[in-house]
Amino acid sequence: MDIAVLVKQSLDVQELRVDQDTGKIYIEDAPTKAGDIELNATEEAVRLKEKLGGKAIAIMLSTGGASGKRQKEAREALTRVLAMGLDGAVLIMGEGAEKGDTYVIAKALAEEIRDKFGLVLAAEGSEDNFSGLLPARLAAELGWPYVAYATAIEVEGDHVKVTRSLEDFEEVVRVKFPAVISVTQEINKPRVPKLVEIVKAKKKPLDQKDFSPPVEPKLTIRELKVPKVERKQIVIEGDVEEAAEKLIQALKEEGVL
């Protein structure tokens, strides 16, 4: 049975610059990458594919536009997960993809996945948007069961046992294949590929396809605003004793002690 790993081309939010005064968000300037939790999903796929005896393939539908820069970054992100031990990758890209909402993307991804895979692994949320909507929609589109927030996955014959972490309890569920499962950061420690593995990964199959939206989106982003957070950023100087005293004084003046 083959495994599909969903990898999103996410904005690197740590590097994203915003200007609080003008409200400008420098999206084009920010680099993109595979999300950290998608590396956990990749690690889990590499571990599970031995038990399931098939291949594990990364699937990326890029919504970053079709510029040369974004294309290069998308291929780099896929090389990164291939170097961790995936067998191949599919990159779907094209004009208009940036307007796609989760409804559109789920429909397009389902066409790529249906009849080819028995298990889909994804992150509980993407690095930049963190909605977790896509794997849920994909499961519904495919008509497969969906289990989110996995902290452990064990294969047992024709089903998997998934431990998942919810706010007030931990739950163990048994799910039949085919299924869609999203994982958390705590499920494993993603391996860091060696240089030779990265070199080898560049020779693994990376199948690039053109995107054309199968349906119209249900949601449009009207505006992106920059929240105003003003911090004083005062550095307290002095030795330990002095610093503690100065801090206490400052907090008293703020009226929070």
Add this chain to the structure above:
Amino acid sequence: MKVLAFSHSMDLALELVSAGRELGDVSLLVTSDQEGRINEVKGAKEVLLCKGLDSGDQEGLVELISGLASDYEVVLLASDRRGRELVGQVAHRLGASSAVDVSSLSVEDGKLVVERMTFGGKAIAVEEMSLPAVISVQKGKFKPPEEGEPSVREVSAPSIERRVEVIERKEKPKVGVPLDKAEIVVAVGRGFRKKEDLKLAYELADVLGGVVGATRPVAADLKWMEEEVWIGISGVRIAPKLLIVVGASGQQQFAAGIMDSKVVVAVNTDSKAPIFEQADYGVVMDLYEFLPVLTKKLKEIKGG
């Protein structure tokens, strides 16, 4: 607009009723395990009671809510983990638009407009949603209504084949003071070298009358806190009047959870740590040297 609401947590369900009233009449779905709290529901037009379904049955819920939803324009769910798990599935079954963790909702020219945090908290997205729409509402944004008795109507449970079977469920220890309601919070990060050392943070919190929270790795990965209470985009968002962040780098996903704090103090050995940009007062020092002294001095003042 007609609104259908449901949450696994009765407390969040009451917040959803309030959020839904911004749009129109609300019907609140109540499952068998929640029946005992039905009389707490105020302000909804009606309660839809399903005696044949437990809220632990996610597949049953997807089926039930998708079925009922044909009579409504908007479905509201909570932004806890199980609520968010339902949003995408229900929305897709209905061919509806979807958004999670929204902080406000309104109708403008017949369009549903919502706001939500994105880019790890660096931006707020204002989104226009087509109807029907399925939405999860941010926790703590809406106060439960106090008046208005709903009528009660029973609905029948769906009969479907379950593909997910719950084989074990373990309760987690309950949190003492909810972090999102605390006035003073000390947040600990991986700068602490071992679990025992968190004592330094608890002592500081004690003298201030505050509570201790953590970054995600400290709570979920190292499991140093007895409860799963981490602060951030995937955890709790806090709004204390004083927050002291100790030994945490201040990565964006953490920072998104502390934006509403009034005064932020950061203690970190690395003067370049991003947390200092998120702080009003920064102390570039070893927490092991600084915290004991700070706590001692605070004790002296508080002691009289």
